[in-house]
Amino acid sequence: MEAPNQIDSKQVRLDNALKFLDENPTERVLTAARIFNVNATTIHTRRRRRNKHPGLWGGQNKILQSHEQEVIQTMIRSLLASQIQPTPRNPEKKPPSTRWFRIWWKANELDKITCKPLATVNPTVLSERDISEAL
Numbered sequence: 101m102e103a104p105n106q107i108d109s110k111q112v113r114l115d116n117a118l119k120f121l122d123e124n125p126t127e128r129v130l131t132a133a134r135i136f137n138v139n140a141t142t143i144h145t146r147r148r149r150r151n152k153h154p155g156l157w158g159g160q161n162k163i164l165q166s167h168e169q170e171v172i173q174t175m176i177r178s179l180l181a182s183q184i185q186p187t188p189r190n191p192e193k194k195p196p197s198t199r200w201f202r203i204w205w206k207a208n209e210l211d212k213i214t215c216k217p218l219a220t221v222n223p224t225v226l227s228e229r230d231i232s233e234a235l
Contacts, residue, residue: 113138118146169208176210 108116117136121127121143129147133140164172196204 110138114142114146117143118150121147173208173210 113136117132117138120135121129121132129143130140132138133143
């Protein structure tokens with residue numbers, strides 16, 4: 101029969117190993133890795149990351165509030181209506197990735213309006229009267 105440290109998911113075992121090391125500061129990382137069946141390098145990395153930035157887990161994604169989203173949507177609509185392409189204000193910072201923008205665009209239910217070039221009015225089309233006058 102397998103021990104609970106082999107049945108639990110990797111994340112649960114890693115959390116348990118970190119908790120074990122916090123409660124037993126004299127124990128080595130390799131000991132916790134063997135007890136909880138987790139890679140020792142993973143434990144080292146997680147502890148280093150946690151100690152470097154306490155309380156900060158995950159990425160630096162910023163969630164916009166609803167009024168901020170509305171302002172951005174209004175600005176984008178006005179730029180698109182005027183056929184103005186946005187430019188970066190601070191060239192030192194990298195712009196958001198195309199993937200991020202696509203996901204944001206879809207999440208805010210913005211639609212793209214496209215038209216085929218042939219759907220526009222062709223000014224060179226002749227009327228029946230023009231043809232009869234030419235003959």
